[in-house]
Amino acid sequence: MNNPILEQIDLPIFDQIKAEHIYPAITAIINENKTKIKEIENYDISKIDYKFVDELSLLDYKLSNAWSQIGHLNSVMNSDLYRGEYNKCRELITDYYSNLSQNTKIFNLYKELKKSTIFESLDAIQQKIITDEIKDFKLGGVGLDEDKKTVFKELQSKLAKLASKFEENVLDETNNYTLNITDDILLEGIPEDILESAKSLAKENDQKGYTFTLHFPCYVPVLQYAKNRNLRKEMYEAYAKKASEFSDKKFDNTTIIKDILSHRASIAKLLGFNNYAELSIDRKMASGPDEVCSFLRDLSNKAKPYGLKDFEELKEAAKKDGVEDLEAWDVAFYSETIKQDKYNINDQEIKQFFPENKVIEGLFNVIKNLYDIDIVESKAPIWHKDVKYFELLQNNKIIGSFYLDLYARKNKRGGAWMDECISKSKFNVNIDYPVAYLTCNFSSPIGNNPALFTHDEVITLFHECGHGLHHLLTEISEFNVSGIKGVEWDAVELPSQFMENFCWDWNVIKNMTQHIHTKESMPKELFNKLIASKNFQSGMQSLRQIEFALFDILIHMESNPDNLDVISTLESVRDEVAVVRPPHWNRFPHSFSHIFAGGYAAGYYSYKWAEVLSADVFEEFENNGVLSKDVGSRFRREILSVGGSRPAKESFIKFKGREPSIDALLRHNGLAA
Template sequence: MAKVGGAIGKDYRSVGVAWGVINHLKSVKDTPELRAAIEEVQPEKVKFQLRLGQSKPIYNAFKAIQDSPQWQSLSNAQKRIVESQIKEAVLNGVALEDDKRKEFNKIQQELERLSQKFGENVLDATKKFEKFITDEKEIEGLPATALALAAQTAVSKGHKEATAENGPWIITLDAPSFISVMQHAQNRDLREEFYRAYVTRASSGDLDNTPIIDQILKLRQEKAKLLNYINYAEVSMATKMATVQKAEELLEKLRTASWDAAVQGRTAAYFSLPKVMDGLFNLANTLFGIDIEPADGLAPVWNNDVRFYRVKDCSGSPIAYFYFDPYSRPSEKRGGAWMDEVVSRSLVLSCNGTAPRLPIAHMVCNQTPPVGGKPSLMTFREVETVFHEFGHALQHMLTKQDEGLVAGIRGIEWDAVELPSQFMENWCYHRETLMGIAKHYVTGETLPEDVYLKLLAARTFRAGSLSLRQLKFASLDLELHTRYIPGGSETIFDVDQRVSKRTQVIPPLPEDRFLCSFSHIFAGGYAAGYYSYKWAEVLSADAFSAFEDAGLDDSKAVKEIGRKFRETILALGGGKAPSEVFVEFRGREPSPEALLRHNGLSSVTASAYLILFICILSVYIDSK
């Protein structure tokens, strides 16, 4: 086992780590030179990955391990690695005959190229649109932070005289700018202009992603046929907890959970980034017994705003490191927020072979940067996003698996990987945690009680609107990867409109081209897997309810349960089936009750979640 794992690690280490750095820089510091370099070497990288994934000697070695008398003596983590590698090899085409393997490899090369181009088009289309404004009446209602950002953008574009008070202002489709307009601008025409620009990104001219989407879907379908699957969704589900049928059951039952969108109060002045990060690190110390300290200068960074941190255990020894890149940079950085690994924990790949290599993570957000001498003032949604991504980072960094292929987030079924991230979001509503970070950046005043109560009250509305949004995305994703026929009588936008009629209270505009910027499924890892967010929501809410049941005011109990969460959900990684890991933490199978309580769902929706629970329970039973 060690010899095979070592062979894979040593073959893949130089390419995997180097390409991970390149891919990361592509996301946070995109340049024409980097694009050209990637385009030149990417075919060789894909060729190497395919050779490794289709290696008969490695595949046969894993099969021999599985069939050997020593199989029962392996640990659960080692068994999971073997089973996963065999399954991945089959999905990578190891069993295909020569002609079909060549066709499979050609498809994979083209899919990599198309996904790369899709993401580039979205970034270029986003930064291409900007509106120059000199009349302050056009931007009435925008908060001071948004005006300062718009003036700062104008200065960066050559308008040196621009100020937040007098302009001129430049507003873009970058998230902090766009969201501010949509939430606060009194000018209805301005909101409509920006909305139309946003939902039609990358849908025309040289940046049109429409033909790319059709080609991606066509190639994914061909790939599925070569592997003897009905459609690409079946391929995707082969490495997940759910099945297509169970995922579609979930989405259909949740379709009735539609209600008005949330209304968020103007709380940005109370959430400065330094205070939020201090509170987040204090929470991590309380729950998981770790200390996080700045380690700036210890590692090179790609932008002066990027921070580097060291994570220590209770003995003071380093156990992990992570980068944090918080601010939006529309000229070079793609939108959204994510966590990814730099390197994973691994004993085989350690320097001395005795102590495991420590994990390092990237944590990337796109929030409002500091403007006018003020710190970055965050919306409450941006606070939730930071907590969310930190949850992913914790699972990567606090793993205790020494087998690199199942350490941290590796080897975890995709529809369970959101558990720690969504779990951490719950703490944003915990009074002690929230009041600890919600301090006015000038006066130091704590968030007023009435505003805190409004945030709590708004949670059900926010959950509803987000649920509705996620439901559409997930349903559309599965529809495109199960029933849609590229080049048929129905276009991808017809499918979008059809799905939206079932999942949206207000249907999209006829000219809506949201799919052309749906990077999650066309340039990311969520193809036929977007439903995972909803799947993991039940697990994460139930995990948090363990703290509620013990009493959130009982510091001793909170610490005890936090340590248990660390030793199970965060420590075991992909070394154990997620259904088993959850039971080890919670002492029972998952229940939807906590999610129903958190979201204030109706009895009708409760029935829907009860069916979801039955689906999850059946997966657990099937896995035993």
């Protein structure tokens, strides 16, 4: 059987990959890798040199490239058949890396190389790779006795399965829910384009009227604009109870959360840590969980007065409307009401100025101005007709490329993300540049009109593109530290949050807007209103992110989570930092995929941590011209191009000339005294 995963010459052959190709491809690569590892194990330790590090990196490169395309398709074109094959292979890969990280013979090669005189002759990047690998082996359980190694591997295997199941439950519950409405009176206030989409979906489902879902492009506008309070509550309740004991039992994540926390704590204890938070932070910029808690609480104390003021304003607006008890499903609606009254601006008005083609053009112009890079659309095999493929050109040479998958659809994971397709590496043969996936979940075009983006969606696109540039503009060819690999998790959001700042600059906005009907750019007067509204409810928004981050770190600081009541912990965090209190049946943790199915366990604080870094970095652009080529070149040289080849703090200081300061973040968020 021909297998497009194994036959890949340059770019993945996405239009040919099927579920039946997955297992044979992964087993073939793993078996080949195992044979080579056996050979490396027998190297003469007295004659060891850097060659074996390269050989092991090449094995990782091959497996990562194959698994990247498989994992991506599982996220964007999910099906029962594909999911089954993916999960089967995920077990194989978890087992493969568990065995490798506990391979004493390979570990000894690294240790011997570090002790040898050869180590001193290696460059700083190679030395960092060896040091990082030794630490990773230790965190992988190489020092455990055989019985504990077995337990460790079993726990890792269970965690991999639980993470997959958690994400599947969230996706299935989201896809499973629809609300059909035939009475137009109930829909008062909802924007016309949202109603058009809902009507189109109803028609697809052979229903009358309008069909609403829990997908973000549908759910959020209903909460923001629907005047019918009962409709808002019904949608909010379905969303808040997603994948919990209050919903379909087969999608309930309650037990999965308990098991994940228990297994993580067990792994941490096996490795000599008091709790999983200590283990997680061991490879991050922060010194430990206590510093993270202090950072979050300090930020909370600064934001709380502003958050309380924001909430009082909400309650006043609700009272004017006859609502005495403001509930969670009222917050977005009255926030939008206040924003319109206060700034004479609303998201739907702004949206008319952000057609997809103009936004993409504006984004590419920012990149051109900062880094002297051209981005052009090109051809490549794709997985869905809506996907586009672009190449980055410098001096007419391709230096990177990416796939852009913008629209929400059924069987596509929610949210927005960047992921690596191919990493820059000395192992690249037919394609000598990195390739990325940029994935969002925006509203698709309606009829002959282009897709229109809210300003928040424009910010999201710039954010993910920032991650993409971190991957694509690396100049490091050592696979282990190329692009975002090897970058401390609490610094990895720096380039993405940095890019968000350009969405608030007039010189950028005026050239990336065009009204859907009049074809005119956004008027300066409207932009000024947008700027005035920038820090609208920033106190509440900051506290919400701090709530998530503090909840995450605290549940992972528990040394015995078997006795932990996750919801009680969340409530106590809300007692401390929140100003908006969701109802007791809100089950936010049950769809908190970042920490239960993604890489942010005991690391969600990274968003706020990196926000400090990115605001401080952007201050340099504010002081020298927002689109300064000189500062852009320095940012590329000291932050983007070096990847994980040196500590993030060192890269920051190289760019800024000093240690990070929180002042710029507080000023940007309107929280400065």
